């Protein structure tokens with residue numbers, strides 16, 4: 001018997017948003033996939049240029065105007081993203097705080113090279129005294145205004161998620177139901193081929209994989225880690241996920257993984273729960289996140305009950321289920 005050959009796996013790779021984007025499609029012909037993949041690649045590059053936090057971009061132009069106390073025009077697409085960010089900021093109790101740009105710049109993370117030293121305590125205290133928040137941003141009628149001169153937007157904690165959601169929307173609009181959009185290890189998968197997509201979660205301190213998860217239907221898996229961007233000073237690690245309550249890199253967590261349907265929500269939640277430290281179960285409940293893995297700097301692992309059902313460890317780790 002002669003069966004029609006199934007179309008092969010189609011893969012596309014490019015660099016955007018500071019990371020490698022890998023798109024895999026299953027069950028579709030190359031001719032149909034090509035225009036969609038090209039559109040997705042264009043989207044990623046456009047978002048990279050629109051939202052860059054320190055190079056010339058729509059976002060840095062907006063920040064400059066806001067800091068001058070002026071009303072700034074905001075295109076509809078960006079306004080929608082800022083509204084989504086505001087909602088996630090609220091549900092996270094302010095731990096996901098996109099108004100944190102000034103503090104990121106102060107720490108020296110707004111540059112291509114890693115900073116080498118800790119900012120002056122006075123400078124951090126000055127930021128904290130005015131502590132800008134998303135609530136200081138007024139959005140109305142296609143315009144924005146800030147009531148806080150220190151407010152500086154930085155979408156780094158969820159831009160990747162928003163971009164991944166948009167890519168999935170484009171694939172679905174084109175009738176593609178089996179795909180994975182992977183942005184440097186953070187991803188959203190739809191469909192299940194003949195077998196589920198199996199995703200490895202990186203070990204935060206050792207090379208290789210700590211655990212694996214098989215996606216079910218439509219799911220995003222996002223991880224925030226203290227190993228992505230950091231420097232060491234006087235034997236201490238200073239990384240790029242900052243606690244807006246005290247102005248310093250959040251302590252107590254080495255990596256925090258979230259499974260959720262929408263990538264933007266998973267991305268923002270991974271950052272917020274990282275910042276929450278021991279209080280992550282409460283923040284997860286507040287944000288409607290059920291599947292969480294936290295790896296502490298000493299290598300011990302905590303799981304939410306729903307995550308415990310889904311994750312498999314590569315080594316003999318005994319996670320605590322909380």
Ligand code: ADP
Pocket residue numbers: 053095096097098100104109154155156157158160223224225228240241242243244267270271275
């Ligand atoms: P990754 O860089 O691995 O994607 P995250 O998604 O956690 O990790 O994003 C970290 C980035 O988010 C930082 O580089 C900075 O731009 C921004 N950021 C840092 N701390 C916060 C915070 N508390 N709330 C919102 N954004 C943050």
Ligand code: MG
Pocket residue numbers: 156157158160186223224267
């Ligand atoms: Mg991220």
Ligand code: MG
Pocket residue numbers: 156157158224266267268269270271
């Ligand atoms: Mg994030």
